[in-house]
Amino acid sequence: NEAEFHCDGCGIILQTKNPSQLGYVPVQALEKRDEIYCRRCYRIRHYNEIAPINQDPSVYLQKLDEIANTRSLVVQVVDLFDFSGSWISGIHRHIGKNPLLLLANKIDLFPRSTKWGRLKEWLRKYANELGVKPVDIILCSANKGVHIDTAIAAIEKYREGRDVYIVGTTNAGKSTLINRILKEVAGLDAIITTSPYPGTTLDAIRIPLDDGKAIIDTPGIVRKDRLSEWVCPTDLHVIMPKNTLNPRIYQLKEKQTLFFGGLARMDYLTGGRQSFVCYVSNHLYVHRTKVDSADEFLAKHHGKMLSPPKDPAQLPPWKKHRIALSGKEKQDVVISGLGWIACGKEKGLLDVWAPEGIQVVTRPSII
Ligand code: GDP
Incomplete structure (x- = not known):
């Protein structure tokens, strides 16, 4: 009875009938080995390849x-x-x-x-x-x-x-x-x-x-409210940090924008000159430009200079989050799965853009 066998990699009940369903293992593999892996785990282990899963x-x-x-x-x-x-x-x-x-x-x-x-x-x-x-x-x-x-x-x-x-x-x-x-x-x-x-x-x-x-x-x-769940595997390698983050400091004037690849954007609207420290993967390209020309810049470079994503059409359209910095304590603006921007203690007004459904929140500064 094959229902008694579990994959040694992920624990799922193994089955030999349907290759497109989870837990599939070829009959031969089930008979031969001491350690048995479902096809999905087998692929991850041997080819670094992944079949996406969708579960409730x-x-x-x-x-x-x-x-x-x-x-x-x-x-x-x-x-x-x-x-x-x-x-x-x-x-x-x-x-x-x-x-x-x-x-x-x-x-x-x-x-x-x-x-x-x-x-x-x-x-x-x-x-x-x-x-x-x-x-x-x-x-x-x-x-x-x-x-x-x-x-x-x-x-x-x-x-x-x-x-x-x-x-x-x-x-x-x-x-x-x-x-x-x-x-x-x-x-x-x-x-x-x-x-x-x-x-x-x-x-x-x-x-x-x-x-x-x-x-x-x-x-x-x-x-599903994290960017890491949405991007393709190649892009995930770029946005998921593997080494100690090098904080990237930007002194911004009002009406300046930072693009985080083509995955998110922060417009600094009002608040005078202040510094923003970005804690994102060292491999993610951060681009500074002017708020006034940001739309045009994005239209021209999205998926190219402003990437990941390689294919912007794979992600939901951006949604704007208006954030008022209180001026009382240092705050982080977190874009889930991408990292955070540590803001100063000054008052300020920001617009943060990220694909719809991705969590964008503020919190008291973590570092
Ligand atoms: P699970 O889904 O919670 O079981 O997560 P995994 O153990 O598969 O790990 C998810 C990803 O996080 C993998 O790419 C790991 O290499 C990475 N990871 C796990 N632990 C650490 C850690 O201590 N530091 C860093 N930088 N990455 C980690």
């Missing part, structure tokens, strides 16, 4: 609800590069009374001068505002292996002999983190499929622990 986020959320009926530790992985975009809204309602440990991943992208204590406090405050009181917050980097020992120790401390559920949105680095933990704990090499493309882990995977309990890797929740 509400199905994932229902799966999360099952956690409320367990006694467990919930480990929520968030992506520091896209904190609000990688947050699972209403997480506390899904997990019941279980404690939550927050693992804030991808610290390797933050400049060395970052004040880590302050960052942690920032996260705590933010989590509290969203209704969550984490038992602890660990800053780590899954793929660079930073503070993984601290994360493991915290998991061991707070699970108190219970199961551990790992939750997060797609692309937060959940699979990388679990692989890293397994490697440190048991010396195992990568067994869960990771990739830079959103939505790699499809069904819950149970990883047994010595005491009869388990680490349960839940499917990543897809959030």
Whole structure:
């Protein structure tokens, strides 16, 4: 009965009937190997190729609800590069009374001068505002292996002999983190499929622990309000940073515009001369021009000099977000999946343009 077989990469139930459906594996592959991967995972592992998936986020959320009926530790992985975009809204309602440990991943992208204590406090405050009181917050980097020992120790401390559920949105680095933990704990090499493309882990995977309990890797929740979910794989390589961000500082006068490739634009309308620090992938082209000629400039260069996207028609048309800087505290303007612009303490008025449906928000400055 093939329904008993799960893919070793993503956990989905394997099937041999329909190649266009998820979990497909050729019969021969099912018979031969000790480790079995569905075709999708096989392709990711061997060819770095990905078949896009389209799944209903509400199905994932229902799966999360099952956690409320367990006694467990919930480990929520968030992506520091896209904190609000990688947050699972209403997480506390899904997990019941279980404690939550927050693992804030991808610290390797933050400049060395970052004040880590302050960052942690920032996260705590933010989590509290969203209704969550984490038992602890660990800053780590899954793929660079930073503070993984601290994360493991915290998991061991707070699970108190219970199961551990790992939750997060797609692309937060959940699979990388679990692989890293397994490697440190048991010396195992990568067994869960990771990739830079959103939505790699499809069904819950149970990883047994010595005491009869388990680490349960839940499917990543897809959030469509992030640019990282919309661009094609080639463009994703450009916008998703792999190394420490080099902050790019622009002294702007009123009526100046910054283009972020051809994915977003910020018009600085009023507020006098002030500096804006862009935290975006080092490979993303940022272009400064005048507000008055910005439309014309975009029309001429979109998809060419102003890229990614290579093909602007693949993305929704831009929507304008009017933002008033309060003048009370330093604020970041976040364009989900693309990065953020750290603004000064002065008052100011901005128009930020991004494809419709992409989250554009302000927050107290993170760095
Ligand atoms: P999942 O969807 O949450 O399971 O995420 P993955 O583990 O597949 O990781 C998504 C992407 O984030 C991959 O391209 C990883 O290489 C990358 N990634 C994971 N951890 C880190 C990290 O600590 N730092 C950086 N810069 N990238 C990471």
